Amino acid sequence: MTTTMRRASQRRASAFAIPAGGITGVVVENEGRGEQKDVPLTFGQVFAPGDLPRGAGLVARLADGATLPLQVDVKASHADGSVRHAVISTLLPRLPAGKDPGIAFVKTAKKADDGAAAKPRDIDATLDIVVDGEHYGASLGALLKAQKARPG
Missing domain, CATH: 2.60.40 (Immunoglobulin-like)
Structure with a gap:
């Protein structure tokens, strides 16, 4: 169409x-x-x-x-x-x-x-990779919680 x-x-x-x-x-x-x-x-x-x-x-x-x-x-x-x-x-x-x-x-x-609708609620995504035998990881949920806990 x-x-x-x-x-x-x-x-x-x-x-x-x-x-x-x-x-x-x-x-x-x-x-x-x-x-x-x-x-x-x-x-x-x-x-x-x-x-x-x-x-x-x-x-x-x-x-x-x-x-x-x-x-x-x-x-x-x-x-x-x-x-x-x-x-x-x-x-x-x-x-x-x-x-x-x-x-x-x-x-x-x-x-x-616009920010009201975009506020994350119990959102999480993780990334785990291994480079040359070394493990790296990241969590969106943990990052958001740490940012929320920061003063200011």
Whole structure:
């Protein structure tokens, strides 16, 4: 199946609808014959000065009002600190056949706490190797515990 993304400026206005209230938007086209599920999207996006201030968050809003979380990797900033260019990634849960859903990118009051979801819980990985008869080992779990125990 083929999926194509187009900027709003690349299509006729009557051919699609990007939900209102966003800074910018994209249209995702399903060029296949069947519905697609869990479609990963990654693309570069530019922003005008002040559109996405430092510390602000960004979510994707679908036509039905549902929002999707975004991973926003800022690559360049304007002189005022606002985002100039970012790589944006998300997972579109459903892409119907023959439909071209518009996605609006909406500024939120503040960035989501990315660290909260990334905190390890009982995670471990070990590495054991032997080089010239000498044994070397490492444990991610032990390293994380030692780091947590360190003051400061």
